Amino acid sequence: MSEAPAAPPAVSADRARPDGIDLLLRPPAPRAGWRVLPARVVAMCAVELQKLRHDRTELYTRAVQPALWLLIFGQTFTRIKAIPTGGIPYVDYLAPGIIAQSAMFIAIFYGIQIIWERDAGVLNKLLVTPTPRSALITGKAFAAGVKALIQAVVVIVIAALLGVALTWNPLKLLGVAVVVVLGSAFFACLSMTIAGIVLSRDRLMGFGQAITMPLFFGSNALYPLSVMPGWLQAVSKANPLSYQVDALRGLLIGSPAHLALDFAVLVVAAALGITAASTLLGRLAR
Known part of the structure; x- marks a missing residue:
């Protein structure tokens, strides 16, 4: 007698289900930690930027100050030639410094927003989600x-209208964008770190006003290191804003710069700022 044909191998129920149904019945495995962090950072950044869709007043009002610096201060000191800039017109020399200044002024009061979120109960809700604190910061x-x-785009447009000899090399402009973002990230984290210490909007406003102008005038944004007294040169060399300005000048107007050192300092400063602010975030939410 001939043998009966062998039965086909059994197919498991899981393999028989279409992929879509399988995903409905069984959730996918969670992402690894190193994959979660970038996604959460992008999500938090997008949430912050959504606020600009509802109120763009801040962007318009903050564009006034850098315009005044270039139109009044820059034009005046270009005429009187009071500051040695190595043969570079002073308004050209000033434009990268004003870009750095406007970026710092935006970021340095960022801690006020996180205190407002604490007072409104938003921060506590964010902290109970699986999002790491470092991703929030x-x-x-x-x-x-x-x-x-x-703001940097606004300053560059004004500078171009004033005849500043800026580069339009796409790679250098990309470097400018990276420098602006890294510098702003550090100063925003510095503000949020101070917020985690003082815990009050009024105190933070006082600290912000107390350190903003020393950071600005204690850098090479307005004048070169060579005209500073010795003690101010030491302060400037410890000031991340000086490295941001140096990189912007080298990229935008082609003046001598230490780009490798500038980028290294800004990356390290931003990383230290994120670490400090993340550490103090829990204290802010108590």
């Missing part, structure tokens, strides 16, 4: 960087 920091980029 990094998202906010880089959102400040994107806002600063908008």
Whole structure:
């Protein structure tokens, strides 16, 4: 007698289900930690930038100050030639410094927003989600960087209209964007770190006003290091804003710069700022 044909191998129920149904019945495996962090950072940054759709007043009002610096201060000191800039017209020398200044002024009061979120109960809701604290801080920091980029575009347009000899090399402009974002991320994290210490909007406003102008005038944004007294040169060399300005000058107007050192300092400063602000975020939410 001939043998009966062998039965086909059994197919498991899981393999028989279409993929779509399988996903409905069994959730996908969670992403690994290193894959979660970038996604959460991007999500937090997008949430911050959504606020610009409802109120763009901040962008318009903050564009006034850099315009005044270039139109009044830059034009006046170009005429009197009071500051040695190595043969570069002073308004050309000033434009990168004003880009850095406007970016810092946007970021340095970012801690006020996180205190407002604490008072409104938003921060506590964010902290109970699976999102790491470092992702919350990094998202906010880089959102400040994107806002600063908008200010940088305004300054560059004004500078171009004033005849400043800027580069239009796409790679150098990309470097400018990276420098602006890194510098803004550091100052935003510095603000949020101070917020985690003082815990009050009024105190933060006082600290912000107390450190903003020393950071600005204690850098090479307005004048070269060579004209500073010795003690101020030491302060300037410890000031991340000086490295941001140096990189912007080298990229935008082609003046001598230490780009490798500038980028290294800004990356390290941003990383330290994110670490400090993330550490103090829990204290802010108590």
